[in-house]
Amino acid sequence: MIDGLPQVHPAIVLVLGAIAVAALPRRFGPWLFVAVSALAGLATLSLVDGTTWHYDFYGYDLTPLRVDPLALAFAYVFSIALLAGGIFGMATMGTLERTSALVYAASAFGVVFAGDVVTLFFFWELKVSASTLLVFARRTAASSAAALRYLFVNLAGGIVLLAGIVWWVIDTGSLTFGNFGLNGGATVLILIGFCVAAAAVPLHAWMPDAYPASTIAGTVFLAAFTSKAAVYALARGFPGTSVLIWVGVVMALYGVVFALSVNDIRRLLVYSSVSQCGFMLAAIGVGTEMALNGAVAHAFAHIVYKGLLLMAAGAVLWSTGHSRLTQLGGLGRAMPWVAGLYLVGAASIASIPLFSGYVTKEMATLGIEEAGFHTAYWLLKLASVGTLFVVAFRLPWFTWFAKPAAASAGAPSPGPAAMIRPVTPSMYVAMGALAVVNIAIGVAPNLVYDVLPFAVDYSPFKTYRVVNALALAIGAAAAFWLVRKWLAGRPVRVVDTDWVYRDLPRHLAPAVNRMRLPEMHLHLPTAPGTPVWASTLWVSGVVVVVTFVVVLAIGVTS
Amino acid sequence: MILLALGFFGGIVLTAAAVLIPGRLLSVPDPDGSDTDDDTNGAVAHSDSVEHTGEHVDPGDHSNISGDGHD
Numbered sequence: 001m002i003d004g005l006p007q008v009h010p011a012i013v014l015v016l017g018a019i020a021v022a023a024l025p026r027r028f029g030p031w032l033f034v035a036v037s038a039l040a041g042l043a044t045l046s047l048v049d050g051t052t053w054h055y056d057f058y059g060y061d062l063t064p065l066r067v068d069p070l071a072l073a074f075a076y077v078f079s080i081a082l083l084a085g086g087i088f089g090m091a092t093m094g095t096l097e098r099t100s101a102l103v104y105a106a107s108a109f110g111v112v113f114a115g116d117v118v119t120l121f122f123f124w125e126l127k128v129s130a131s132t133l134l135v136f137a138r139r140t141a142a143s144s145a146a147a148l149r150y151l152f153v154n155l156a157g158g159i160v161l162l163a164g165i166v167w168w169v170i171d172t173g174s175l176t177f178g179n180f181g182l183n184g185g186a187t188v189l190i191l192i193g194f195c196v197a198a199a200a201v202p203l204h205a206w207m208p209d210a211y212p213a214s215t216i217a218g219t220v221f222l223a224a225f226t227s228k229a230a231v232y233a234l235a236r237g238f239p240g241t242s243v244l245i246w247v248g249v250v251m252a253l254y255g256v257v258f259a260l261s262v263n264d265i266r267r268l269l270v271y272s273s274v275s276q277c278g279f280m281l282a283a284i285g286v287g288t289e290m291a292l293n294g295a296v297a298h299a300f301a302h303i304v305y306k307g308l309l310l311m312a313a314g315a316v317l318w319s320t321g322h323s324r325l326t327q328l329g330g331l332g333r334a335m336p337w338v339a340g341l342y343l344v345g346a347a348s349i350a351s352i353p354l355f356s357g358y359v360t361k362e363m364a365t366l367g368i369e370e371a372g373f374h375t376a377y378w379l380l381k382l383a384s385v386g387t388l389f390v391v392a393f394r395l396p397w398f399t400w401f402a403k404p405a406a407a408s409a410g411a412p413s414p415g416p417a418a419m420i421r422p423v424t425p426s427m428y429v430a431m432g433a434l435a436v437v438n439i440a441i442g443v444a445p446n447l448v449y450d451v452l453p454f455a456v457d458y459s460p461f462k463t464y465r466v467v468n469a470l471a472l473a474i475g476a477a478a479a480f481w482l483v484r485k486w487l488a489g490r491p492v493r494v495v496d497t498d499w500v501y502r503d504l505p506r507h508l509a510p511a512v513n514r515m516r517l518p519e520m521h522l523h524l525p526t527a528p529g530t531p532v533w534a535s536t537l538w539v540s541g542v543v544v545v546v547t548f549v550v551v552l553a554i555g556v557t558s
Numbered sequence: 559m560i561l562l563a564l565g566f567f568g569g570i571v572l573t574a575a576a577v578l579i580p581g582r583l584l585s586v587p588d589p590d591g592s593d594t595d596d597d598t599n600g601a602v603a604h605s606d607s608v609e610h611t612g613e614h615v616d617p618g619d620h621s622n623i624s625g626d627g628h629d
Contacts, residue, residue: 260576261585381561385568468561475565483573492585 005046009053009065009113010075011123013040014106022099030090030426033098037086040105041079047072052115060175063115069453070296074112074232076451077300078105080437081224081307088311088430089217092318100133101221108225112232116175117165120233124161124197128154131226134218135210146213149501153206154196154226161193180237191238197230198281199274200247201254205498207274208258212266212323216314219266223273223310224303231280231299240287245368248285249379251278256386258496263324263489265313265395269306272349272390275383276302276361282380283364286371289454294364297448301356301441305348308434309391312342315423315431316399325395325489329404334419337428339400343392344435348442350392351384351469356438358469359445359460366458381472388476394487397480402488 017036021029049072053065082105089097107130110123128151135147167186169175180187192203199207211222238244255275259268276298283295315338316331317323332339348355351362361384369377441447449456480487495503 257572257576258580260573261580263588378564381564382568382572385565386572388565389569389572471559471562472565475562475567476569477565479566479569479573483570486573486577490581490585491588492581493588494580495584495586496580 007046007048007051008043010040010043010109011106013043014102014109018099018102021102022095026095029095029098033086034083036102037083041083044075044079062119064119065113066115067113070236071112073296073300073451073453074228075109077303078108078224081303084307084430084434085217085220087426088220090426091424092215093217097134097137097215097218100130100137104130104134104221104225108229111229114177117169117177118175120177121162121165125158127226127229128158131222134222135214137218138213138215143213146210150206150210157193157196160189164189164193177236179239182238182241194230194233194237197226198234198277199227200281201251202497204274205496208267208270209498211270212264216318219314220307220310223306227273227277228299228303231277234281235284235292235295239284239292242285244281244285245373245376248278248282249376251275251281252380252383256383256390258494259390260394260487261494263326263491265316265323265325265399266310268390268395269309269313272387273306275387279361279364279380282376283367286368286373288367288371290370290458291364291367293452293454293456294360294367296452297360298364300448301348301360304434304437305345305356308345308431308438309342311427311431312338312345315427319419319421319423321420325398326491328399329402332400338423339396341431341435342396344438346392346396348438350388350473352473353466353469354442356441358442360448362460362465363458384472385476388473389480393477393480397484398488
């Protein structure tokens, strides 16, 4: 916090900045984006704990700004992610991407500072719209289809959330966005709406589907805002809701198992995000001060190290044109700095002492154990082993250190000879900055502990804790060396729960087409490989309509 | 010692689960990478033009990686 500055909502700065980026000539875009991001960071620093803005809206008292430690913790790290992402994408982003990224960030700030459910829902849906444009911005057939799926799944989640909010307001007469608790149908709907955006299994498949389909900078923004805003909303609205403990444990294990199987390195990292969000949800479900601090701290660190990891993976895609393990390998000599910076992020997510994840994830899991949830604690430790396998061993080994996969299969090597362009200086600056932040948090954890919602009574550097973390890593490293050949990339698509809206329509299509509905011009594609636009629209539309009808029915009968 | 063992055996168990469940039961062949676009981008370096979604792409256009180029 900086005293003496006029208090400005960061979302206002970002929306004005987005308008400027859209209106001014494109050559101003890169620096304008960075300047607006820095101003938004300054606006965040200007906010004083306890500040609230009230606004009368047709007799309803809305609170578009409510500043407290929980909101500030997320706002600080959103500022870091936005600035770093803007620098990373200086040479690559277009005007559409920059504009939508700024509006997207504005909506994320809007969510965390929302003091009432109307403001929350407004920014929640703005977030969905702007982030969809980020997926579209890659302008390929695959990204457009993924963007549509992303849009409709999240809109369906938004409808459920809206229904829950309306029901809750009618029941309680309150617009305040606070601790709902799980007590009745309205709060169940709100919880489901939040869980869709938090990528809770089995509602998660949109995330590994859409994020890797975006541009290299777009994926960095997506990973920072959507699911973390949902984690914030759960920490605000449902602390101590015990069902979240087991939802989180399932996410943590599910994410790493799938990340061990997928071929695309950015999809691998996004599945690991599902796993890491699981740690946060489990800690929120416990709801003690220690666990909530751990959840918020881990969300903070996760945004920083996952940003670095996705930047490094994006740099590989930028430089080689490839992002699948089956087409990578042997890049260590060609991209040593990217490999080194990636490994800083990998050490962070793997909870290696002196890196950021160690001082935050251990806090979250310890909070769970201290609350007496020993089974959940050990299952999360198992998921930590998976994280080591996925991010610290599998991805770097088969990208940078192992013999190129194509060369070992007899095909021309895609290694250093396949570099099509160098990593830009702005990419190195962004990755370097995030690497420094990761190490700084790991060495001086009070940088994060001081912004947490509750006073911290936890010392991460006790000898037995350090030894335990290293023992887990050494055991996992030995196991990886033995089984690594089973973890090489394979040219397959792993089917997830998105099978329901990606593949099921093709199976249903023959029956629907036989129904002869010429007036509706409804003819679904049946052959594998045909564009999925029509079927995705069809199923998504059905999902939205059915959800709306069910919600309406619940509302009418209650 | 417990965590050393968990790291070792847990890693093997998770690998087995990954190889069997998503790796075998829940995977479909994807030799041309239809789920992602990256190999098309990679071809930019090695050919004068790229066939992608049926349209001729300028060899200098890398917008499908970065999003630049066509605002």
